[in-house]
Amino acid sequence: MKDWLTVQTGIRNGDKRAVARGLTWVEQGTDNGKRLVKSLFGSAGRAHVIGVTGAPGVGKSTLVNALALHLRQKGRYVGILAVDPSSPFSGGAILGDRIRMQDSVMDPGVFMRSLASRGHLGGLSRATFGAVTVLDAAGFDTILIETVGAGQSEVEIMQLAHTTVVVLAPGLGDDIQAIKAGILEIGQVFVVNKADRDGADHTVRSIRGMLTLATEHPDWMPPILKTVAERGEGVAALRETIDGHRQHLETSGIWHQFRRTQSEHVVGQVLEDWLLRHLNEARGWPQWPGWLAAIAEGRLDPERVAESVWHGAPYEED
Template sequence: MREWAERIRRGDRRKIARAISWIENGDERKEDLLEAIYPYTGNAYLVGVTGSPGAGKSSLVDRLIGLLREEGMSVGVIAVDPTSPFTGGALLGDRVRMTRHALDEKVFIRSMGTRGSLGGLARATKEAVRVLDAAGTDVVFIETVGVGQSEIEIMHMADTVALILTPGSGDAVQVFKAGIMETADLFVINKAELDGVRKLVRDVEEMLHLAKGNEDWMPPIVKASSKEGLGIDQLWRELGRHRDYLRHSGQWRIRRLSRLRREVREVMEGQLRRRLAEKMTDPAFLRDLDAVQSREKAPHRVARDWLDTLFRGEGGKEE
């Protein structure tokens, strides 16, 4: 895997694409690869872009890619699409909208299917982002499917979360109710050429004072138009300002440490669920379930016994 890691570090697009495919498909080689590239990660600036379907997230990211490339930066995009009910793969809408960057060697765009994952974030997204990070990508955009209560998990992945709203959609009230207001570091009013911009800005300002009135960072509100190309420079400046705030305040290290701790717990929980699922196919376990149904054993007793078996091993020793 060292050779693979070196090829990824050098920006080999075929190896990057293959590595992400391994991650998506749960290939048995992915853990060794992720371990090999891990020392080279932690340098990319990770920007989460969320908002309701049709808010123009992909179009804004497309404009930002153009701006960052003019400044000489490399860019990665992980666009989490709804999974196709027919193929099980991503519906690839975001890559269609970003085709003008397809031949740029310094831009890597990948659509990933949610595959039923809560929050619209594919389970493999964190690891795919890590591959792009190891490849030396300067900025990685993580675009989510849409807004909902479980979409809050984007804050556990990105350094900065940008929430995209549009005039006349009623999004501001909905995201406030869902708790997204507390997680966003920056608000973008897209399609600013439409009527209702002033009212939406006023609504967001009022809700921000309720949600974040006592915090050091007050999220800015940027008016932009991906159609007209307006406000893109300001959007990138505000993203940069938040990145500087994180570093100077110490929140950069705190957030990243928190995310890593959370990721270790998630990996452990996933492995425990898999091992439990294997135990639950054991004929002895099925007999215990029958005993629970016949009231011969209590549910908590059976659960405790099988957890002891899992952690202590069949012979009574630590597994």
């Protein structure tokens, strides 16, 4: 499947192979991929995009699997994007999220794609926004995005997801401390997974304590739920809570402004893309190694080099 029109039409008809090929193009950032996102953007914007984030090992994949099963029981069509980190050394990646999603991914109403972060910071990959557009246009009405195992600064998910679910597990040491600055502020729903373990209630209380101090949510107090995702416990309640948040977004008008709010982030992403491309080009300039040495020795101002990168051409020597 290599023909642009076949892929584009196939996506609109919900053909999984076309969706898969479209996602590959979007990930590669090729002209085909850009054209695709542009042409599908108009038919997207209907899906409820749900982000699932939290530290490594809290059970995000297992929870996404359980949630997808519940959503299917309600007749929803579920797209899943799971992001794993790329190696900073080789650029390769092991994408293992499917291991814990075996039950849901075989359902014909579920489409699951693993994405490597490819050097992108923030917990997602550069292609995630385009990938959401493709799944949305293909008719998946609920899209679950699992971020890389996140710490304090992987908060980009809030730009993409209508509803961000922050997952924690009891007994991860000083877990609340670790999330209080970044991730705690972006959660609209909190889940304490592995709630059959000791300390679950303590974790719930700590989150509640933090949230009562927070001021980010004037008209939505983030609920805190307990789940045991492996056994499906608490997952029905989680689905209801997420649906409740969507309702809140619609009645408060946030849902309809969402794309507008998102637009600034999207522009920033494109700009970042361009700059990175400029930087990669600059690395091939004959002056580059000499410049680096000169900066290291304090003979050259890094801003002068950055200006050259910005303009896409080496500056003239005085």
